[in-house]
Amino acid sequence: MEPNPPNERTVRLNKLHQLSQMGIDSYPARAKSDMTLKNLLEKFEEFVKSKKTITVCGRVISKRLHGKSAFAHIKDGSASFQIYAKLDLIGEDKYNLFKKMIDVGDFLQITGTLFRTRTEEETILVEDLKLLSKALLPLPEKWHGLVDEDKRIRYRYLDMLMDSEVKERFIIRAKITSTIRNYLDSLGYIEVETPILQRLYGGAFAKPFETHHNAMDMKLYLRIATELYLKRVIIGGIDKVYEIGKDFRNEGIDRMHNPEFTMIEIYQAFADYYDMMDLTENLVKYIAEKTTGTLKINYQETTTELTKPFARISFWEIIEKRTGRNFRDSTRDQLIAYLEDQHIEYDPKASNYVLVDEIFKERVERALIEPTFIIDYPLELSPLAKRKSGTKSIVERFEFFWYGFEIANAFTELNDPIDQRARFEEQMKLRAKGNLEAQVMDEDFLTAIEHGMPPTAGMGMGIDRIVMILTNSYSLKDVILFPLQRPLK
RNA sequence: GGGGGUGUAGCUCAGGUGGCAGAGCAACGGCCUUUUAAGCCGUGGGCCGAUGGUUCGAUUCCAUCCACCCUCACCA
Numbered sequence A: 001m002e003p004n005p006p007n008e009r010t011v012r013l014n015k016l017h018q019l020s021q022m023g024i025d026s027y028p029a030r031a032k033s034d035m036t037l038k039n040l041l042e043k044f045e046e047f048v049k050s051k052k053t054i055t056v057c058g059r060v061i062s063k064r065l066h067g068k069s070a071f072a073h074i075k076d077g078s079a080s081f082q083i084y085a086k087l088d089l090i091g092e093d094k095y096n097l098f099k100k101m102i103d104v105g106d107f108l109q110i111t112g113t114l115f116r117t118r119t120e121e122e123t124i125l126v127e128d129l130k131l132l133s134k135a136l137l138p139l140p141e142k143w144h145g146l147v148d149e150d151k152r153i154r155y156r157y158l159d160m161l162m163d164s165e166v167k168e169r170f171i172i173r174a175k176i177t178s179t180i181r182n183y184l185d186s187l188g189y190i191e192v193e194t195p196i197l198q199r200l201y202g203g204a205f206a207k208p209f210e211t212h213h214n215a216m217d218m219k220l221y222l223r224i225a226t227e228l229y230l231k232r233v234i235i236g237g238i239d240k241v242y243e244i245g246k247d248f249r250n251e252g253i254d255r256m257h258n259p260e261f262t263m264i265e266i267y268q269a270f271a272d273y274y275d276m277m278d279l280t281e282n283l284v285k286y287i288a289e290k291t292t293g294t295l296k297i298n299y300q301e302t303t304t305e306l307t308k309p310f311a312r313i314s315f316w317e318i319i320e321k322r323t324g325r326n327f328r329d330s331t332r333d334q335l336i337a338y339l340e341d342q343h344i345e346y347d348p349k350a351s352n353y354v355l356v357d358e359i360f361k362e363r364v365e366r367a368l369i370e371p372t373f374i375i376d377y378p379l380e381l382s383p384l385a386k387r388k389s390g391t392k393s394i395v396e397r398f399e400f401f402w403y404g405f406e407i408a409n410a411f412t413e414l415n416d417p418i419d420q421r422a423r424f425e426e427q428m429k430l431r432a433k434g435n436l437e438a439q440v441m442d443e444d445f446l447t448a449i450e451h452g453m454p455p456t457a458g459m460g461m462g463i464d465r466i467v468m469i470l471t472n473s474y475s476l477k478d479v480i481l482f483p484l485q486r487p488l489k
Numbered sequence B: 001g002g003g004g005g006u007g008u009a010g011c012u013c014a015g016g017u018g019g020c021a022g023a024g025c026a027a028c029g030g031c032c033u034u035u036u037a038a039g040c041c042g043u044g045g046g047c048c049g050a051u052g053g054u055u056c057g058a059u060u061c062c063a064u065c066c067a068c069c070c071u072c073a074c075c076a
Helices: A008-021 A037-042 A044-049 A087-101 A149-154 A156-162 A164-186 A227-235 A273-292 A315-323 A332-341 A352-363 A417-432 A443-450 A463-470
Strands: A054-065 A069-075 A080-086 A107-116 A122-133 A210-213 A218-222 A240-248 A260-269 A296-299 A302-305 A311-314 A372-378 A394-402 A405-412 A456-462
Touching (some): A037 A044, A037 A054, A044 A107, A054 A122, A069 A087, A164 A273, A227 A240, A227 A443, A260 A463, A273 A372, A273 A456, A273 A463, A405 A463, A417 A443, A456 A463
Parallel strands (some): A311 A372
Antiparallel strands (some): A394 A405
16 A cells, blocks of 8 residues: 555556566666667658568657557657557557556557558557656656746756757757867867866966865866966977867856856967967857858847958957047046946956956947957956067957857967966965965966977867857756756755 | 745646635546547545744745745956
């Protein structure tokens, strides 16, 4: 006796028990399948004519009993297909097995011939069936699917199963990364893997995740960027190198940020940031066309065209253009007066350049809808970028913006070890003042570039954000299979 | 962290000026040999997110908490 009224799970557990008593293995090790359901659909006419007997597999997604016959749909990763079982054809034992023991959610192996029903639907007339796997929990309701946002993420497999667009989005994501690889590989770039567990973290401004290695009794960080290791690879003589991988930043979560995210970084010796701009532009256009079939991209009701060259405008110029003011020589008082006047929040302890950056983010960044390169940033905001020749406080850096999002960040890399050491020291001063995101001194990296680093350009691009735009997804959560969630209870 | 919203059956959702909790799908029993949101008859299923308060009585009112969503801030 069940202590509680039977729910669907206990009903199915009882069926499992009965199947076992009937000598039926509910989880056999082997399945036989002649083809996918999609292939079967393609060969349907041919197989009807030749009266071919075929065997296919799939999950039962619906079931309609009609007394002495029954319809159901089965589904595999490629398509769904209707099956039709008749008592007089398969006999009482098998018919009752199907009728009583098989539930929506179970996996079946079906053998039979093909025909069309009165409504012309392609159907398998079942001659034999085998249970491949019994599901104990029911699938979500058949035509609404999973709606609750929490459950869609918590039970992503059900979300994918019930909503083909969700599954499709992750297939497009895979296509985007393989397209990037194909493109770069064809141009002679070499893909490498660098450490995720790092003794020191660097290459970006962010708070890291910390962990500990037991055997070496050593504190380690999860990387926030691949930058400093990829530069070592450049020093080692691979002149065109890239890595696609996860970075980890211990920051807040919102629709544009996730604590673990996928980044591609590309480095090229004997190139500068103009070369990297060309590569970035060509790469974005290439993956957009390969994955969407067009250079007209629609994202959240706004269309942008990738057909013409992307705009290129300098940091100071775009600020002047959008605000009507030139802040380049502004005093601190003037900057603060503007921020107050425009009701832009700021940290009163921040440096002048950070205040300018606030103005940039508020008045410029979110309005950069068309694909745009912003170039030539203030040096203070870019401790790993090379000074632009003939200037004192500008570096050769660009960021790529699209739909108001920062998609990529790149520079002509700083390869002067003396200058690099000075920049690290500047960062350490900021850190001493309490800026937890300032970079840390990395002697091992300095040693590497003291051995000689060629002139190099490097670029980092957020893969999740590109996928978001190209799949017209509102949130990063929609393009990450299993976003972090708190446990139930 | 601030502000707003949501939380009721396995799923999708109703409901209630405070008085034994509702539907469809799914499940269970029965009828039904071309259905497809199959149909018809019947049945079971609920700590109404959690805890506390007010009350004769709370799923409903109040407070706190938890989870998720949106938004602002942070993420140079």
